[in-house]
Amino acid sequence: MTIRVAVAGATGKMGRLAIDLIEASDDLELHAALDSSSELDEMLGADVALDVTHPAASAGIVEFATGAGIPIVVGTSGWSHDRIAEIAQFVRGHDDAGAVLFIPNFSIGSVLGTAFAALAARFFDSIEIVEAHHAGKVDSPSGTAVRTAELIGEARAAIGPVSAPHADQRARGQLVSGVPVHSLRLNGLLAEQRVVLGGDGETLTIAHSTVSSSAYEQGILLALRRAPSASGVIVGLDALLDLGLPGAP
Ligand SMILES: NC(=O)C1=CN([C@@H]2O[C@H](COP(=O)(O)OP(=O)(O)OC[C@H]3O[C@@H](n4cnc5c(N)ncnc54)[C@H](OP(=O)(O)O)[C@@H]3O)[C@@H](O)[C@H]2O)C=CC1
Numbered sequence: 734m735t736i737r738v739a740v741a742g743a744t745g746k747m748g749r750l751a752i753d754l755i756e757a758s759d760d761l762e763l764h765a766a767l768d769s770s771s772e773l774d775e776m777l778g779a780d781v782a783l784d785v786t787h788p789a790a791s792a793g794i795v796e797f798a799t800g801a802g803i804p805i806v807v808g809t810s811g812w813s814h815d816r817i818a819e820i821a822q823f824v825r826g827h828d829d830a831g832a833v834l835f836i837p838n839f840s841i842g843s844v845l846g847t848a849f850a851a852l853a854a855r856f857f858d859s860i861e862i863v864e865a866h867h868a869g870k871v872d873s874p875s876g877t878a879v880r881t882a883e884l885i886g887e888a889r890a891a892i893g894p895v896s897a898p899h900a901d902q903r904a905r906g907q908l909v910s911g912v913p914v915h916s917l918r919l920n921g922l923l924a925e926q927r928v929v930l931g932g933d934g935e936t937l938t939i940a941h942s943t944v945s946s947s948a949y950e951q952g953i954l955l956a957l958r959r960a961p962s963a964s965g966v967i968v969g970l971d972a973l974l975d976l977g978l979p980g981a982p
């Protein structure tokens with residue numbers, strides 16, 4: 734069966750990548766291509782929507798799709814745990830609401846890096862995140878860093894927050910779930926994240942670099958194919974993968 738996909742953000746880098754993937758696949762078909770001047774009802778009739786737009790636009794697109802019963806894959810950044818919880822509450826309260834798959838990062842390596850960091854988080858009391866993105870990125874911290882910090886916070890729920898001395902000083906970064914996050918915006922790179930964990934006489938660094946947007950291809954295809962049969966709210970590509978990590982979040 735062919736899956737009809739509506740792409741919001743079709744004129745952007747991620748939207749164009751997704752459309753190329755859809756057009757090259759046998760089981761996906763482009764139903765609608767929306768940009769900032771489109772009417773959201775162009776999505777109607779799609780089996781799944783993909784939102785890769787702008788943090789300021791994403792909530793409206795997600796609310797429209799869920800209300801119309803269209804499952805939606807959300808790649809746009811800017812979604813915190815609290816904002817996702819509001820959408821989850823709406824979806825729980827409406828039997829005919831479309832599923833929402835929030836995917837902070839479509840790259841397998843990034844998802845593994847985040848999972849490894851959450852796994853290690855119980856064993857190190859000092860943890861900080863340094864993320865670096867291309868200069869055109871409008872939001873900070875990155876969605877990936879927010880997700881990583883939130884999972885580190887969850888992993889440490891029983892033992893307490895990380896130690897973040899002098900966190901009131903601006904140069905110490907922004908605290909997300911108690912974890913200092915430092916954002917760099919630079920020409921010459923796409924996306925990188927480094928989680929540095931400090932312990933007794935040692936540090937552990939979990940680093941991931943995206944050097945080409947082809948890193949997102951497998952994850953985009955996986956999420957688009959899973960979304961039509963999904964229900965409720967799903968967060969993270971890891972939820973669609975069998976990571977097989979002992980004690981993994
Ligand atoms: N989850 C992941 O793995 C990844 C997520 N991202 C995220 O995806 C998002 C898009 O990234 P990218 O493709 O690089 O961005 P671009 O700036 O290249 O493209 C943005 C797209 O969104 C559209 N848009 C902008 N504002 C609005 C609006 N108010 N309403 C509707 N559409 C709008 C633009 O349309 P127009 O041309 O008309 O302005 C354009 O099509 C970002 O949030 C980014 O952080 C990026 C990479 C990977």
Ligand SMILES: O=C(O)C1=N[C@H](C(=O)O)C[C@H](O)C1
Pocket residue numbers: 810811837838839866867870874875876877878923924
């Ligand atoms: O804007 C980007 O480029 C990216 N945004 C996402 C994020 O905020 O984490 C995913 C990836 O890092 C690229």
